[in-house]
Amino acid sequence: MVLPSFGVPRNLRERITETLRAAVISGELRPGAVHSAPHLAAQFGVSATPVREAMLDLVKEGLVDTVRNKGFRVTEPSEKDLDDLSELRALIEVPTVRRLAETGVDPQVLARLRPLAAGIERAAVEHDLIAHVATDMQFHLMLLAEAGNPQLVEVVRSLRARSRIYGLRRLAEREELVPSSAEHAQLLDLLEARDADGAQALMDRHIRHVRGIWAG
Template sequence: MADDDTAPALPSFHGRRSLRDEIVQTLRGAVISGDLRPGVVYSAPSLAAQFGVSPTPVREAMVDLAKDGLFEPLRNKGFRVVELSEKELDDLADLRALIEVPVVRRLAEAGVDAADIARLRPLAAGIEEAAARRDLIAHAAIDLEFHLALLALDGNEQIVETVRALRSRSRIYGAKQLAESEALLPSAREHSVLLDLIEARDGAGAEALMRRHIGHVRGIWAAKRDSGSR
């Protein structure tokens, strides 16, 4: 078990309206992207110092994320980032496909209001911009927001919460290397294409793209696994 209080460059949250939510979002993005490393123990006071806030909201945020399976609390030490097995990562991708793929097709075939598509466009653009500037924390956070907002259009809150939990437990091992080689950009651009397909009411096209998009997540970590590094 490793201890490491060296976290990625984290923003200051002074003046934000929902401090705890902002910290939760940033920590979740850091875990999903791999900036906070599996097996490593992080302390709330150290992370709080980087945020420029008191340890209490950071500790509360980490407790919240422990409920999602991202952290494991260790008494008198801090929180360890939970490491998932290859099978667990595969299982999460399979579950996501079982839920998200048919929902996206249903949305496309039923039709989505132009206002809702317009509301999602900036998020799709934000994902691509974050990938282009290699901001993995922003990429993970905006990507989560996009997919949950899209699924919410189906009107089933249970689906949204289930996918939130599945996506929060996912990891993208090797994301830094992919970002440096700009390999994240093609996947990031798929969000705008997906909106185009939904807007055109192309159910089959939206289904195929969504299935391929989820497959990219599996492919990213599998490539990292096969390279023999983590």
């Protein structure tokens, strides 16, 4: 694994945490597998300390468990858990995106989101699933922040972190990930046009992908 910059300033621990979180969500770090901090640190080309700190952050999020004298085991949510997470995301994100389309999003914010949307598509083209998931997370949280409710953003951050989209690798290999990744730029176009119905429909479809074609 490598440490992408994600397009915004991050300290080393934050970059490692984001990368490992995305690796768990995408299935690049498989459920049940045990990973030691020194082994992961060697892949990143860094010392074990920031990796261990990052993994402890993921323990708090429920993404990994500690294994005494061995490292960290990736947790595996049940299918029911994943269905429930997707349902909650839809209940929160879809109406929020509609409201943003109705009230309008600051053009400067839309301009900052465009490079992230492009980065998601680029990661899909390059089959870089970790960068794809991490940049997707940044895109959606930055957009939702425009609703002016920090608690909402933190809830969605937690829901997204606990999701799993193991089908991304298969979609990338079939060259089917790029079309769905293009939905981010399409969403920005709809928001810019203040097309509330279109933005709502696209966001609903986007979340359904998590438990549909992206699920694996």
